[in-house]
Amino acid sequence: MGTLNPNPESPIPNPDGAKPFTAHCPVEVRFRDCDAMGHVNNAVYLTYLEIARFAYWKAADIGRLEGDISHIIARVEIDFRASARSGDVLDVALAVRAIGRSSFTMEYEIRDQAGRLVSTARSVQVAYDYAAKQPVAVPDAIRARIAAFEGQVF
Amino acid sequence: MGTLNPNPESPIPNPDGAKPFTAHCPVEVRFRDCDAMGHVNNAVYLTYLEIARFAYWKAADIGRLEGDISHIIARVEIDFRASARSGDVLDVALAVRAIGRSSFTMEYEIRDQAGRLVSTARSVQVAYDYAAKQPVAVPDAIRARIAAFEGQVF
Amino acid sequence: MGTLNPNPESPIPNPDGAKPFTAHCPVEVRFRDCDAMGHVNNAVYLTYLEIARFAYWKAADIGRLEGDISHIIARVEIDFRASARSGDVLDVALAVRAIGRSSFTMEYEIRDQAGRLVSTARSVQVAYDYAAKQPVAVPDAIRARIAAFEGQVF
């Protein structure tokens, strides 16, 4: 799992003018991540998002939401902007952008070591009670921890 | 790669009332596709879409679009509706839903052997000239072949 | 998981003159299984062995050995003889060749649809008690079921 570098004070320069990201997670591209075109296969980017998301959970101390309640991924949207190759060290920038009643939305930007935008993505996670087998409201304590980590009120 | 069963006459029953799919591709879930939760990992579903897409290219005879022009994946949206497990045989239903100037949009439904909806997705592919290194118009011959395969004018 | 075809009466012709295999499991090569060389990546062959092994467990009715006792993989040896590509349908032939006190040895041959030998392998599994966290003797009932399935005494 990547080492998350939450550093709101000095975000990576963001040439596209979008909102800066709270956290950054480095990911090394493995030869096995690439397909016959010699580029990182499209499916593998969801693994990169997952690596960064797990590092975020840990850094924000929300790995387990509360008791039997945990995250479950409900939706991913991803745009492929440029290709990456074996040996690249990618930066996955990510932030929680919105918290609803039982779900929250994250945004991501993946850049290569030259700062080139490789991919952008958005994911929706649901707070899920594994014992009751149904979605539940995002616990208040979690909402507060994310707000503290992101430095904004949701 | 899955065996595609293009069968517009007897589509798999579609309980959600959406437009029927032209083609269906079976995919066997491998133990390796599952993660520590015991379910198919979210990233692996993009591999299932890819398997079905490649079978579709072959069945519609558009594997290589024309000369140096080939498909490149530009975007995927996916909703995770239910979990799948090792040993499941999934049906990936798919169709081209729209063709633009240089891109076309596919829709997918993944169901398990009990007919339960596991995932829905949409992808956008771009016709890309690997020699010129830029997107190009979808060749007319390809447009015609997709129309013939889907039985509709785009 | 592949459909195992245990068919001791009509084994696949074995040009190398080795002992015939009891069981055969088909595996479809996915595009994602291949690496930048365009061939199935070496690591993926262990997944193919695993798919066949699980199908074997099921066919021989030894998926769970007994109570908390299950299989654990201890060793794999694999020789890469020829390359395979996306779309190939491989046949993984396999058999239990020896049963020791707490372990048993399997042999494998992977051939492509043209009968060409792609890979040979051997694996050692240990009967492991997950509750006691230690290897245990292969239960007699399991030994008997494998013997019945293989049609030989161990």
Add this chain to the structure above:
Amino acid sequence: MGTLNPNPESPIPNPDGAKPFTAHCPVEVRFRDCDAMGHVNNAVYLTYLEIARFAYWKAADIGRLEGDISHIIARVEIDFRASARSGDVLDVALAVRAIGRSSFTMEYEIRDQAGRLVSTARSVQVAYDYAAKQPVAVPDAIRARIAAFEGQVF
């Protein structure tokens, strides 16, 4: 790809008394590397060996052997000693142990951050002429570079 730390002067302590390893490559275990048992799946260890091997090629400056001649993997033997989990940072120690006419043998030890031995392995690579499509003698210059890197004559 991992950062190789070739450091013959201060090898990682080797409790098993085996010959010390020339090079060490760190590998971060991804959640996706683990299977339903919650441990790194057996096939993924071959990917870890590959990551370390590629880092070794680069460090020893033998990535491409000479002209059309490159490495091809011919055999892997691996013993699974202990399990690893998501978030572990493994050390893959490796060395070329023998060079034959057209092949060379590498040995590996994988340990976790606590120094526990997770896996040992051996692989055989062949010098392969992709133009002539056949194995060839290991070029003398390559033999010399490996000898220099390992600090021994082969």
